[in-house]
Amino acid sequence: MAHRKPEKKYINFLIIPDGKEEPRSIRLRLSLVRFIIAMLIVFLILVTGGFFAYWKLGSLLIQNNRLKEENFKLVTSLKQVDKIKEELLALQGYEKKIRSSIQGYVKVPETSATDSIPLNQINFESLNREKTGSLFNSIPSLIPVEGFIARGFETSSLFSDAHLGIDIAAQTNTPIRAPADGVVVMESWTDYGGNVLIIEHAYNYITVYKHNQVNLVSELERVKKGQVIALLGNTGKITSGPHLHYEIWHNGKPVNPIYYLNEN
Template sequence: MDEHELTGKKKDKLKQNYRLVILDDETLQEVSTYKLSLLNLYMLLSSVFVLLGLIIILLFVFTPLKTFLPGYGDVEANKQFIELTQKTEELENDILAMNEYLERSKTRLVGTSEGDSRIESFDENPSNIPINLDLDQEYTNRSPKKIVNKAKLGQYYLLTPLLGPISAEFDPNRKHFGVDILGPKNSAVKAIMDGYVISSDWTLESGNTIAIQHANNIVSFYKHNSSLLKKAGSFVQAGEAIAIIGNSGTLSDGPHLHFELWYNGHPVNPTEFINF
């Protein structure tokens, strides 16, 4: 018997029909009957396996089951790790830049060493005197007209930080070195000039307070805010929102903005230069 005859017999065997009969176990009555062949059975099983394979593939592609595939989770984790590493490096660079800026600002504010009479100025005018933020006692013992060049300060255009009635005037005799401005709830407090934020923090008495160093030794303070919108080291433009009016701090008895204007290290009356 040659190879062709064997192949033909195998094909005939696959096509040979069989009958599957299902009988009742008690009465031996025929319930149903099926006509099958090995070829039909093979095609049926193949179709079932292919269909199951397609269903499994679709489940892994379009459902979260794909996360259980070996190696898939590792790729996503590595991608997130790389992104977090890049963000960490960017934050470290920002912190280093901010620390450098704060150190330079500190030098400008308090001056250089005791043996060096030359002081670095914040702006392009090297003849300006650096700001001293702790001059309350000195101010009470000296006349503002003698220590502040108001005419020079009046040359600058200062925007209004908040429009509203003034509830407490500038009164250095009782150490009230600014004005209290009333405004609607959630009103935005705005910067009076371009400058750098040198302080953005919370204190017990002043609450949420932000301070901005402007050019020509002008510093502005905004106190008792409900929230601060800028961080120390940020550059802000004139009229940009920097805080939200509030009632924070022990020295505040209602929603308002306590605004202070300092020039050449001394407080001045803001109402002489700003229209509220």
């Protein structure tokens, strides 16, 4: 018995135009139709996979950018923490110097009296007229630099931080003079205060000088009233032009220097 070849199968597609044209018939092998369908399925799978991969890549890029931004913020925060830490250490040193001075660890020039004298008990008129004696030389009654007051003494409030001194504006390199006899207990640099000086005087007085262009005295050096101790400048991060930030501390508390300048 002879072997019969498998019969080829076809599919007929009938095309019926809308117009007056006669219908046309297209005859395709079933295997070709199956191949076309398979190719369409593969194409749809590839297109769908491509869209999914594109969406996934976009999500990864967005996430990557967000992580980069968060990493940048973290690095910036760490840098700020390091700066704050450095400034805190400087402020701790600043505080230590003041506390050491207040507690008497640094000797001041000998006077006839070492007790505290309240401001209202000082006769500035007589003091300035005599211009001699230990009291005149020890009370910080001299204006440290010639200029104008750009900012006054301010206590803290809900809207602003405390400003424990006055800012005296003048030209850069204007001489800064010691307002009284004393001993330099700190000569250093801080990020925010720039070149800083702290001088201890008799009668429990301490004076502070910030943003100096250059300090001209060293720690533990004795200074005389009217002696040039520094040159006015604009050093440090927190500053708005050449000026001297000047503080007076009495009995461990900041007092308004303007009282002494007014009396003088």
